Amino acid sequence: MGVWRQLQEYFYLKKRDPNAPNSSWMRYMHGINRISLFMFLIAIIVIIVKLVMMKK
Template structure:
């Protein structure tokens, strides 16, 4: 599985493979990965705002 396909599945952009086995630990792992990707994206957005947008208005 490619990294972009996996990220798309975490963010509910692409449907997951129905033939793939589902275990409880895989659900936990995918949940943690989904959370970490979202927190990373929020942090990137905040950094862009603080380093680019705010200095433009000073």
């Protein structure tokens, strides 16, 4: 599975592969990955906003 497809599945842009194995540990891992990606994107947005505000 490619990185872009995995990101699309994390952000609910693409449906999961129905043939993929489904275990509770896999769901936990994907949930933690999803949370960390959201936090990373929020941090990037905050940094960009701070940089824009400092230029004024």
